[in-house]
Amino acid sequence: MKVLMFGWEFPPHSSGGLGTACAGLTKGLSNHGVDVTFVIPSSKIDVQSSHVNLIVADRTKAKQSISVTFVDSLLSPYMNIKDYVGKLELITDSLPPGAGSVYGKDLFQEVYRLSEKAKIIALSDNFDIIHCHDWMTYPSGIKAKKVLGKPLVVHIHATEFDRTGGNPNQVIYNMEREGFNEADKILAVSNFTKQKVVDHYGIDPDKVEVVHNAVEFNGYKGRKNSGINALDKVVLFLGRLTMQKGPEYFLYAAKRVLEHDPNVTFVVAGTGDMEQFMINKSCELGISDKVRFTGFLSGDDIDRAYSMADLYVMPSISEPFGITPLESLRNGTPVLISKQSGVSEVLDHCLKVDFWDIDQMANKILGVLNWQELHTELKENGKHEVMQFSWDDPASKCMEVYHELT
Amino acid sequence: MKKVCLYFQVHQPFRTNNYSVFSIGNDHKYFDHDKNMRIASKVADQCYLPANKLMLDLIRKHQGKFKVAFGISGVALDQMEEYTPQVIDTFKALADTGCVEFLGETYHHSLSFFYSKEEFLEQVRMHDQKIQNLFGMRPTVFRNSELVFNNELAAYAESMGYKGIVSNGTPQALGWRSPNYVYNPTSTKSIKLLLKNVGMSEDIEHRFSDESWNEWPMTSRKMAGWLGDAEGEVVNLFMDYEALGEHHKKDSGIFTFMKQLPDEILKNHVWATPGEIVESVKSAGELDVHLPISGNNLEGIRALLGNNLQHAAINRIYQLEKGVKASNDPELIDHWRKMQSTDHFHYMATGISKNHSPHGSPYDSFIAYMNIVNDLQLRLKQPVTPIAK
Incomplete structure (x- = not known):
């Protein structure tokens, strides 16, 4: 044919x-x-x-x-x-x-x-x-x-x-x-x-x-040493800073998490038309000292970003599929993804949330950060699952x- | 001629809300009242009411020759009293026939035996009291939640006065032996062990409406035939009551099957309750079980305590025992006990295809559970030893 x-x-x-x-x-x-x-x-x-x-x-x-x-x-x-x-x-x-x-x-x-x-x-x-x-x-x-x-x-x-x-x-x-x-x-x-x-x-x-x-992965990547020895737990956003990806919901959830636990750092990796908005927003919310912007990442830096994070969050407001959560799991980092995504239809071993439900997003982020057992289960089962694709x-x-x- | 023992398990947990970290210290609304009520009425309509009616009709028809046993958890009875009191009435009517036996168990369908003997004893007593109050009889045979069992449990039940105990006839427990005999567990004096005939029970409980099963359609005559061909003296058909009308819907023919089964069995065999078997059948030998075996073969115990989430959660709930009891706060104690039902740990199972978690996923169930546990801890009047994260 x-x-x-x-x-x-x-x-x-x-x-x-x-x-x-x-x-x-x-x-x-x-x-x-x-x-x-x-x-x-x-x-x-x-x-x-x-x-x-x-x-x-x-x-x-x-x-x-x-x-x-x-x-x-x-x-x-x-x-x-x-x-x-x-x-x-x-x-x-x-x-x-x-x-x-x-x-x-x-x-x-x-x-x-x-x-x-x-x-x-x-x-x-x-x-x-x-x-x-x-x-x-x-x-x-x-x-x-x-x-x-x-x-x-x-x-x-x-x-x-x-x-x-x-x-x-x-x-x-x-x-x-x-x-x-x-x-x-x-x-x-x-x-x-x-x-x-x-x-x-x-x-x-x-x-x-x-x-x-x-996706088809050649193997599990494992965690890279990020070189960062932070005392804080790290939560990562990685993607284009554009409306479709819902980066502002990440900031709203960060604010809510920090009210409960100040020892968390939020990393925003990527660039896009909302970059300036995001920086301004984090100042406006009073959490600018807890949010780090990395700018555009490529190659090994992406793997490092996943590796240093305790949790990857994809808060997309409309994601037809969404490959990044799978990449994150391949790097041994558990994921929290929006239900408004195609990947949430095929991935079981992850946390899911409506992108607009800030309280639930923060609740689940805190769950992973507070309970090592939850982190481990999500990581191990997610790793196994992602290799089956x-x-x-x-x-x-x-x-x-x-x-x-x- | 064999003695055939039909025993149904009836249980409903108090399912929880998606209790959030932000509710800790603010409210104690752990349980999903609406969902529990919805499920209680649905199960009452599809299963408990029609099935109880059928049992009553069968008992009347056979005039003492058809007998049946029930194990109803305390938390299920509580919910019936609250949401569907008519179901309690129909169980009372069954109790009044004299052909129905009720088994003893932990009130909250818990695994407390393996975590706190004191708590176990209290829950079994609570349940015993409840059964006496409602049905005017006292259980003489014990069943542990999920049929989890070992020698130690048998000895303990014996010391509490039970004459018999039921468990699962898995190959792990039985080795080469048949489940169709009565045994006496190692390190006990006279308590007798009745084992579920897993194959035949699950033919009814799980496979009855499975059209791809090579024995489908299942008939009461076929079941009676298998029963006659099997070796041994007793055949224990233990199953979830919801098999009638809930797992297998009415149009599957399950009620018709059940209606015809007593006649077919009575052609060559007799019906007996667990208590009667314990009194009348001699032990075929000693059975030595160290490890807990459970309701659904190996999968069962794995589904219950097979991962880190489940272990963390169950350890944490029992760590609160001292503080909870010292509080003398009846509501706090009640909430703590409701959180011990095994269902909460089932909802955290990650390796099974079907997870009935009311929270959507095992991970969400764990988060809700741990948030509730944290709130329970905040309510204690005296602090408990915190565990490391």
């Missing part, structure tokens, strides 16, 4: 969960004998390392090849309208005077331009099915379906409602809805996300299949959908 897949990113050229998820799913599919051609938009300034490595890295294990095709485009994941214009100006400025840019003059024109190219790619091979990931690729998928006459699967990792906290951009919303309508089947990364598709886009629930994301399960579910459609 040949699948033409459209995505936004693919490791190592990825900045977020989408790329990791696409790579995991494609690998799982190729283990099932599916031949995947993965198309991603990429501008010349983005692509630095060799494509060949990318392909070879996956061929070692896979029964079938995964080929990755790059399409020259300025689109990148998690991009908003302003980001696109900035990037376009950067490119235009570097062109010789008088030379015209080939790129679209705004984000949406570029998405359109990409979809025009998709038609050409679609005709390059005998594909059996088209599968695309999130809104930027939906116009490409729809056009590929038109020229090929093959079934279209659209995968939804995050809706515009998740990203914006309920204030969607109308153009993006329309593209998402058109994708859902044109699709033969919709795959959602959680029941939580499926419900959004049904409620906000008016889609028949029978058309939406839930395919939970997975495999991309084979979502890939099998995906295969069922493919077979049903072809």
Whole structure:
């Protein structure tokens, strides 16, 4: 079976969960004998390392090849309208005077331009099915379906409602809805996300299949020495400081915890549009001496952050899936996650709370900090559970959908 | 001809709220009144009332040949009195037939025997008193919570005047022996041990409505046949009363099965209560049990005290005993005792697929439990030794 897949990113050229998820799913599919051609938009300034490595890295294990095709485009994941214009100006400025840019003059024109190219790619091979990931690729998928006459699967990792906290951009919303309508089947990364598709886009629930994301870890990482020898217990937030991730609820819970037990330090790791707000808020709440901001973390520093924490909290207000709690458990740190997340549907050995329920959040944080037995049980059972995840399960579910459609 | 003994366990714990750390020192609203009331009425409607009616009909029909025993925990009786007093009336009617026996146990369905003999004794006495007050008879056979048992418990029960004790016929306890005999436990004089026939009991209790089971559909004739083929002198069918109507809903045919069972058994066997068996059947030999065995084979004890949370919680509740009793505060003592029910520890089980925790997860159950324990401790008039975190 040949699948033409459209995505936004693919490791190592990825900045977020989408790329990791696409790579995991494609690998799982190729283990099932599916031949995947993965198309991603990429501008010349983005692509630095060799494509060949990318392909070879996956061929070692896979029964079938995964080929990755790059399409020259300025689109990148998690991009908003302003980001696109900035990037376009950067490119235009570097062109010789008088030379015209080939790129679209705004984000949406570029998405359109990409979809025009998709038609050409679609005709390059005998594909059996088209599968695309999130809104930027939906116009490409729809056009590929038109020229090929093959079934279209659209995968939804995050809706515009998740990203914006309920204030969607109308153009993006329309593209998402058109994708859902044109699709033969919709795959959602959680029941939580499926419900959004049904409620906000008016889609028949029978058309939406839930395919939970997975992770595949090479091993348990264990705890790294953070170098910090704090007397305080440490509670960690790690993620983009943006409304979707609910960082302010972390501060409200911190305030409540500190009223009860002053010997706790709260670490906020990450950057984002709410960074200044967060700093101001912690001062306003009178807990600035108990809240540390680390700025952006990457690589080993992320593992160190998990390792130094007694508890990781993910207070997201709308998290279609959410990989970070699994990463935390892999580092031996128990987790408290919001119920408004996809991962809470598949993870048992953790604490769960409604993101808005500050008292319960604080109650559970204090529980883990006060009772070593609770910390140990959550850590050990969570570690065991997280190692059971495999991309084979979502890939099998995906295969069922493919077979049903072809 | 075998003696067939049917014994039903009836128990409901006082389930707790999601008692928060911020409630400590502010209120003592530990128990979820609404939920307990809801469950009490649901179980009364689906199980206790229709099942008691059936038992009464069967006893009347067979004119003394069908007999049954009940073990009803004190906390279950308390809740019936509060929420569904009509259920108490139907048990009283059963008691009046003379064909029903009540077993002795700890009032609060606790494991106090393994943590405080003094507390154990008080709870057993409380229960004994309650049964006498309600049903006008005195238990002669003892059953420990979750059927957890060992030699020491048997000796202790004997010293308290019990003639018999019931437990679980697990392979760990029995080795090569059959559960279908009466034994006498090591280091006791005359107290007799009756063991649950786990296979046949669970055929009714767990598998009856399981359509994937190769013996489905189960019939009373089939059960009587198995019973006849089995070796031994007695067959003890011990199970949760909720098997009738609650675990297996009415439309599964469980009541019809139960209705027909006495006739089928009486073709070749007789019904007897635990007390009658203890009086009439001789011991087949000594049985030596050091470790506690329990209600659901090995899984049972693991589900009860298999992880760090459960051990921490149960140790902590018994550490409060001295202070709680010294307070002479009846409400405090009552609250402390209600927190000893084994259910609270079951709710903290992490390794089982089905956790009936009213708090959502074993971890949440633990947090609520420990918060309550901390509040209990604050209420003590004299401080207790704090334990290290």
